Amino acid sequence: MTSGYLVLPTLFSATEIDGLRDAAEQVHAEVVSAAESGQTKVTIWPDGHRLEEIRGTTIHWEPDASGKAVRSLAPVAHLHPALIALWTEPRLTKPMAELIGKQVGPFVSKLNFKRAGVGSEFAWHQDFPYWYCCAGDAAYEIATAIVMLDDNTTANGAMTLVPGSQRNGPAPRDPRDPTGLLVDPSTVDPSTTVTVTAPAGSVLMFPGLMVHRSAPNRTASDRRSLLYCFQPAGRPELSALTCDAEKLRDLP
Numbered sequence: 001m002t003s004g005y006l007v008l009p010t011l012f013s014a015t016e017i018d019g020l021r022d023a024a025e026q027v028h029a030e031v032v033s034a035a036e037s038g039q040t041k042v043t044i045w046p047d048g049h050r051l052e053e054i055r056g057t058t059i060h061w062e063p064d065a066s067g068k069a070v071r072s073l074a075p076v077a078h079l080h081p082a083l084i085a086l087w088t089e090p091r092l093t094k095p096m097a098e099l100i101g102k103q104v105g106p107f108v109s110k111l112n113f114k115r116a117g118v119g120s121e122f123a124w125h126q127d128f129p130y131w132y133c134c135a136g137d138a139a140y141e142i143a144t145a146i147v148m149l150d151d152n153t154t155a156n157g158a159m160t161l162v163p164g165s166q167r168n169g170p171a172p173r174d175p176r177d178p179t180g181l182l183v184d185p186s187t188v189d190p191s192t193t194v195t196v197t198a199p200a201g202s203v204l205m206f207p208g209l210m211v212h213r214s215a216p217n218r219t220a221s222d223r224r225s226l227l228y229c230f231q232p233a234g235r236p237e238l239s240a241l242t243c244d245a246e247k248l249r250d251l252p
Helices: 015-035 079-087 088-102 128-141 245-250
Strands: 006-008 041-042 050-054 057-061 072-073 103-114 122-125 143-148 160-162 203-209 213-214 225-232
Touching: 006 088, 006 103, 006 213, 015 050, 015 057, 015 103, 015 225, 041 160, 041 245, 050 079, 057 143, 079 088, 088 143, 088 203, 088 225, 128 245
Parallel strands: none
Antiparallel strands: 006 203, 041 050, 050 057, 057 072, 072 103, 103 225, 122 213, 143 203, 143 225, 160 213
């Protein structure tokens, strides 16, 4: 697989996706309600993004939306049985084991909400630096499966990848980015990119070294996604690890 990514169209049926959407919205409602009524741990990133921890998950709020809109929740699988079940779903674990080259287990799960009209862009990045700060060299063997809960289109911010970029290792990071995590956009050749459009129920898989981005959602419909990051079986999950931002100094 020289391109480095795999698209599995309509891997999940419409009925299954309806159930996962319901689970996602239930989790969203419960977590936001808990955050509004209980004490949370608040973190402000160097780029101004606000995060709140509650019920074993972290709410990442949309930075520029009027009012409160959730950008993502992570980890999320522990909050609903239907989401826990995906960790051992053969339709995910079998192709992911082939991608990683080993039997797989969980690293972290995430629920992305690109809400209608307010879902923000995510600039060029690799997942690898995020994982490297916590898992060190083990981050080289982490890959993501994205379960599309809604149709992914160019208009609603479908994922754009740089096929083959995973072969180049950690990419040069953007010197203007205060988080130190984003890829330098001047190193990305737009002519080499591919935007992955697919119907709800499809799954996109790629390794942590894949350079990718997503555009904002300015349509009238949501684009929600479940992200399951797998690693070789038997290794500690992200929640059991300690993040050390100083590790970023090891990377380009």
